[in-house]
Structures are given as C-alpha cells and as structure tokens.
Amino acid sequence: MILVNEKIKAKEVALTGLNGEDLGIVTTSEALALAKPQKADLVCTSLLSSPPPCKLVAKGTARQEAEKEKKERRTSDDPVKTKEFRLSVHIEEHDYDAKLNQMRKLLESGKAVQPVVRIQGKEGEAARKLLERLAAYLSAYGRKETGFQISGKQATVKFLPV
Structure with missing residues (x-):
C-alpha cells in the first residue's frame, strides 16, 4: 500500500526532490507545501524507518506505478493451472x-x-x-x-x- 500526500501521518519525513536531490528532514506540512507548486505528489516509500523516507513524484505517476507493480506481482504469482x-x-x-x-x-x-x-x-x-x-x-x-x-x-x- 502506498501512502500519498495527506495520508502520511508522520510529523517529519526524509524528503527527496523530483530530480532525486536530498532535501533533508522536513515536517510533513512543509513537504506538502513544496509539492503543491511543483504539481507533484508526496509519496512515502517505506514505513519501517523513522522518519519515513518520502519523495516528490509527478502528479498521478505514483498511482500508475503502484497499479503496474500490483498487476505484475499478480501475474507472476499465479502458476499455470x-x-x-x-x-x-x-x-x-x-x-x-x-x-x-x-x-x-x-x-x-x-x-x-x-x-x-x-x-x-x-x-x-x-x-x-x-x-x-x-x-x-x-x-x-x-x-x-x-x-x-x-x-x-x-x-x-x-x-x-x-
């Protein structure tokens, strides 16, 4: 499951920019404020660390990538009957x-x-x-x-x- 934008409940996140640059540890509200003018989504990549690593991705691509990954996992898991x-x-x-x-x-x-x-x-x-x-x-x-x-x-x- 992917957490996007307001669904991220952590107070602080380790943020990575659109081009992969490290933007350091910022509050979630600051990260969302940075994402809006760039027309990007804030996507949490892992929930296992603190603060959780998040990255800015172009709007809508996070959902498409998640659906594509899910579909690939489903097809590779199904053995031939x-x-x-x-x-x-x-x-x-x-x-x-x-x-x-x-x-x-x-x-x-x-x-x-x-x-x-x-x-x-x-x-x-x-x-x-x-x-x-x-x-x-x-x-x-x-x-x-x-x-x-x-x-x-x-x-x-x-x-x-x-």
Missing part, C-alpha cells in the same frame, strides 16, 4: 478423440494439461506409445514440460501452452 486427464491403454477411438479435443482447447486457452495413462501388468510400452501419439498431435498447441514418466501403475507427461 494444470488439468489432469486419465486414460487407459485400451481406450476407444471416440473417447481418445474427445479427450484429445479437450486437451487441445485447454492448451489454446493457456492452461497446462497432464495426460495420465493407467498401467496394469505389462502395458508400459503400450502406454508410452499412447503418450507419444498424444504428444505428436499436441505439439502444435503446447510443449512438453517433462519427458515421459513411466512408473509402476501409471505413465504421464505434462504439456504447457505455447
């Missing part, structure tokens, strides 16, 4: 096509998909072939994040959107 699809080695062709279309649509909309093939007995090679077939089709819509992972009861691969 992954949808898991469960298949079996003996999947019918119609069911395979339906799952393939669902995966394609999700990749196009920016979500990751992870097909998981259940394995029973000696179906490991058949599961790998099924995943390779999926990967060949989905390569136009997404890229593999992981290689084919075949463990005891399942085989899987993860696709990220292009």
Whole structure:
C-alpha cells in the first residue's frame, strides 16, 4: 500500500526532490507545501524507518506505478493451472478423440494439461506409445514440460501452452 500526500501521518519525513536531490528532514506540512507548486505528489516509500523516507513524484505517476507493480506481482504469482486427464491403454477411438479435443482447447486457452495413462501388468510400452501419439498431435498447441514418466501403475507427461 502506498501512502500519498495527506495520508502520511508522520510529523517529519526524509524528503527527496523530483530530480532525486536530498532535501533533508522536513515536517510533513512543509513537504506538502513544496509539492503543491511543483504539481507533484508526496509519496512515502517505506514505513519501517523513522522518519519515513518520502519523495516528490509527478502528479498521478505514483498511482500508475503502484497499479503496474500490483498487476505484475499478480501475474507472476499465479502458476499455470494444470488439468489432469486419465486414460487407459485400451481406450476407444471416440473417447481418445474427445479427450484429445479437450486437451487441445485447454492448451489454446493457456492452461497446462497432464495426460495420465493407467498401467496394469505389462502395458508400459503400450502406454508410452499412447503418450507419444498424444504428444505428436499436441505439439502444435503446447510443449512438453517433462519427458515421459513411466512408473509402476501409471505413465504421464505434462504439456504447457505455447
């Protein structure tokens, strides 16, 4: 949260000018009086020190920078959602096509998909072939994040959107 102008409650602030020059420690009312003729906002950069460091910035830019920073933080924090699809080695062709279309649509909309093939007995090679077939089709819509992972009861691969 950014404190601007009258929202700064400290009695004194360490002030920095519009061009980065150090104006020393002044009262908040003096800093606001300096900001008005220059058509600038008084922005508090940190609340952790005493007196709090504040700077003069061009009117309106503080809010724009804060919104831009908030938006960047939100986009970088959100991991890509992954949808898991469960298949079996003996999947019918119609069911395979339906799952393939669902995966394609999700990749196009920016979500990751992870097909998981259940394995029973000696179906490991058949599961790998099924995943390779999926990967060949989905390569136009997404890229593999992981290689084919075949463990005891399942085989899987993860696709990220292009």
